Amino acid sequence: MVPPKLWKLLWKIQAPPKIKNFMWRALRNCLATSENLFKRKIGRSPLCQICSTHPESVEHILLLCPWVQGVWFGGNLNYRINHLEITSLWHWLHDILLSYSNRIDDQNWLATQIVFTCWNIWKSRCKAIFEHKTPSPHSTITATRVGINNFMEAVKLSRSPHITANERTSTSPICWNPPNVGIIKVNVDASWNHNNCRAGIGVILRDSCCNFIAAKAIPSTASSALEAEAQAVLHGCELAHALACTSVIIESDSRGIIQCLNGDIARGAWAIYPILNRIREQQTLFHSCRWSWISRVANEAADLVASLAMARMSNEVWVHRPPSSLTHVLNKDGLPCPPHV
Ligand SMILES: [Zn+2]
Structure with a gap:
């Protein structure tokens, strides 16, 4: 059972509704993973379609599949996944959010990073399976950064309607962003x-x-x-x-x-x-x-x-x-x- 405290924290996360909704489904184990489909007798195999070595649970997709290690470590969090520490997604999320800092700002920052990372891992996983390609940690990290920056920029604009045009085109303050191709x-x-x-x-x-x-x-x-x-x-x-x-x-x-x-x-x-x-x-x-x-x-x-x-x-x-x-x-x-x- 996901503790109410975690739900409360989740609904306050600075992230678009579609990402919060995704996280909600992931925590309630409602995603269409191979393991869930197999249990419902819809899928042919419970194994992960990317590494083919483990049952494809939510935890496996978002935290344990070998390719996502690089996403967590190479992204803004420099986070090294410890396989032994992960029992369920919500336990992991609960522990990491509450042990990280007492400051609510820090927790919010971390929560935003985590949910955007999970969302982009899920998107890359689905795309890889659909297109029969190997998922790329690098483009997942970039998509996460760009997603967070664009979202934060939009939040900033909505809060300060008098912001100048120059500031509007300026780079978001969260983290460094690569330029477009050719620049x-x-x-x-x-x-x-x-x-x-x-x-x-x-x-x-x-x-x-x-x-x-x-x-x-x-x-x-x-x-x-x-x-x-x-x-x-x-x-x-x-x-x-x-x-x-x-x-x-x-x-x-x-x-x-x-x-x-x-x-x-x-x-x-x-x-x-x-x-x-x-x-x-x-x-x-x-x-x-x-x-x-x-x-x-x-x-x-x-x-x-x-x-x-x-x-x-x-x-x-x-x-x-x-x-x-x-x-x-x-x-x-x-x-x-x-x-x-
Ligand atoms: Zn896998």
Whole structure:
């Protein structure tokens, strides 16, 4: 019996009704799994149609089938499934949600991640069976991320009707998203020390499959944090152009610089006009180049490269192979596991 506390938690989860409904059916064991169909004498075999080694229960589909291990571990949760801990879906969900944190915000975040992951595993499983293909952990992880981001964006918009058009097109704050096919995403960030005006600029380029293209760490000086962020955007454009990218999205977690680039020049930003002009010149070199805001937490990869720059005396560039200190964040952002090198 699913405890009432868990139902209560489930109905409060930030997720679309169709996903909550799916989770409700999964917890009540009402999904059309091979095992359930076999019991009802509809199916020919209770075995999983993907691995063919175990009865296809709800727990097997969502948590235990070998291919889903990569989805849980490679996704935002970096979660390693322990087969011994799983007795039933609701026990597992109950334990993981209530043992994770006492903070309701943390529990909500985790619950959203879990239900979107389960939903996308189910969709991939059905598609794989229907099309006689092997399910892909990588595309399931990407679909989960995109699903969560789009949903959160919609929630954010519905709560704040006065949000500006620029913010509306900006990237969702939950996690990093790969760009569309053919576009390179350039994440930039700057660390700035107001005592000595030293700055560390970080730039990282990735493609639509989350693959690492290049990164650059640039030690610099700047008279303000905004100037350091502007330098980061400029370096991002320059590196993308040097690597012959034609369509790019430059993503920064500085609202100030994105507002400036969108023509809304902040008061006191006159000091960065020369850099803004150079950025505009760079922009014309691309077939397409747009700016986007990203939250700090989702811009972790660029932030790490910026902190590497702070500790260096000269520029450093990595092409194709990321610095090892970046691997963890890149995997978290969706770099195929094992790391593409
Ligand atoms: Zn299986």
